[in-house]
Amino acid sequence: MVDTFPKYTYTKSGTYYFSKTVPRDLTPHYTRSRIIICLKTKSAKQAELSSKSILSKLENYWLGLRLTRTDLPAQHLLRSDPSKASDAPTLKDALAIYLKIKAEGRSGYFVATAQRSIDYVVKCLGCRPIDQYTSADAAKYRDWLVEKGLVSSSVKRIFSSVKAIVNLAINELGVDSKNPFAGVYLASRGDAKKRKPLSSKSLKHLQSACIEADDDLRWLIALISDTGMRLAEAAGLHIDDLILGEVPYVYVRPHAWRSLKTASSERKIPLVGASLWAAKRIKSVSDSYCFPRYVDGVKCNSNSASAALNKWLKATTKQDVVMHGLRHTFRDRLREVEAPLDMIDQLGGWSLQSVGQGYGDGYSIEKLSRWMLKIVED
Numbered sequence: 001m002v003d004t005f006p007k008y009t010y011t012k013s014g015t016y017y018f019s020k021t022v023p024r025d026l027t028p029h030y031t032r033s034r035i036i037i038c039l040k041t042k043s044a045k046q047a048e049l050s051s052k053s054i055l056s057k058l059e060n061y062w063l064g065l066r067l068t069r070t071d072l073p074a075q076h077l078l079r080s081d082p083s084k085a086s087d088a089p090t091l092k093d094a095l096a097i098y099l100k101i102k103a104e105g106r107s108g109y110f111v112a113t114a115q116r117s118i119d120y121v122v123k124c125l126g127c128r129p130i131d132q133y134t135s136a137d138a139a140k141y142r143d144w145l146v147e148k149g150l151v152s153s154s155v156k157r158i159f160s161s162v163k164a165i166v167n168l169a170i171n172e173l174g175v176d177s178k179n180p181f182a183g184v185y186l187a188s189r190g191d192a193k194k195r196k197p198l199s200s201k202s203l204k205h206l207q208s209a210c211i212e213a214d215d216d217l218r219w220l221i222a223l224i225s226d227t228g229m230r231l232a233e234a235a236g237l238h239i240d241d242l243i244l245g246e247v248p249y250v251y252v253r254p255h256a257w258r259s260l261k262t263a264s265s266e267r268k269i270p271l272v273g274a275s276l277w278a279a280k281r282i283k284s285v286s287d288s289y290c291f292p293r294y295v296d297g298v299k300c301n302s303n304s305a306s307a308a309l310n311k312w313l314k315a316t317t318k319q320d321v322v323m324h325g326l327r328h329t330f331r332d333r334l335r336e337v338e339a340p341l342d343m344i345d346q347l348g349g350w351s352l353q354s355v356g357q358g359y360g361d362g363y364s365i366e367k368l369s370r371w372m373l374k375i376v377e378d
Contacts, residue, residue: 228330273376
């Protein structure tokens with residue numbers, strides 16, 4: 001006779017029942033968190049034997065990494081396909097929701113970045129309902145990105161995009177799930193390649209080369225060199241954005257074919273030096289888009305511009321620099337002439353460092369021009 005109550009059992013109306021909690025890592029495979037089976041006996045001894053038998057089969061099944069379901073107790077409780085049993089949207093559905101809500105008025109680059117980040121997840125982990133990914137999956141995805149050779153800053157940027165997409169779907173649809181991509185440790189490995197600014201001598205050599213070549217690609221480089229504009233901002237300019245009045249300036253503003261990165265990116269930058277030369281050359285030949293080879297009225301293909309210009313830039317300067325390096329150089333030049341910090345941020349369209357900087361209309365174009373002329377003085 002069994003003196004102790006059989007393990008993993010309880011009685012109801014004298015009949016024994018087997019009861020075992022589903023291991024946490026296996027809960028996606030089950031419709032319930034606990035397995036309960038009627039042992040159809042009121043005998044404690046028989047209940048103990050049946051309980052041990054069921055437990056042994058379950059543990060063998062779990063130990064075998066869920067590869068077989070042959071003669072498995074409580075098989076009727078298993079989901080035939082854990083991913084199909086979820087009511088949550090798939091990762092690609094989440095992307096569609098994100099773009100529908102967020103992409104309006106944004107650049108093609110914004111859409112392409114979101115799509116690329118999700119494509120990476122699907123390639124690494126497959127496309128599942130968003131509540132079927134785990135933190136272990138997210139860690140595997142992180143390691144996969146690193147193995148692809150991406151630097152830490154790129155990995156963080158991709159994770160930021162994926163987190164935002166999943167978060168929006170969770171909040172919009174009321175999905176009862178945490179974001180598995182939110183708690184993953186992302187190390188700063190110090191492997192990012194710092195964009196190098198150009199020296200004063202190299203910049204003057206580059207601008208002279210642009211004037212000598214005197215074509216639309218070199219106009220674009222020259223225009224950026226003394227304004228610090230982002231490449232997409234400059235490539236997407238309309239001829240009406242170049243104002244050659246008493247105080248010449250370029251008006252950086254959003255267009256249907258090219259949005260701006262941030263609200264503070266909309267600004268007016270005085271035209272001086274090589275940028276003023278480039279603006280005059282553009283005005284003399286164009287009556288619509290400043291760089292029609294990159295703008296078709298629907299989108300601005302700044303990525304194509306980047307590839308062509310970076311190649312020429314490196315060959316001309318004999319340095320490992322890219323177009324964005326001109327923007328870094330522009331900020332350094334403003335520092336050298338001791339321009340006020342909030343003026344530097346205004347000219348470059350950089351995010352404001354304090355609430356107070358957002359008050360008022362900022363510096364006048366005349367005041368900006370006086371400081372801008374200092375950076376082109378010998």
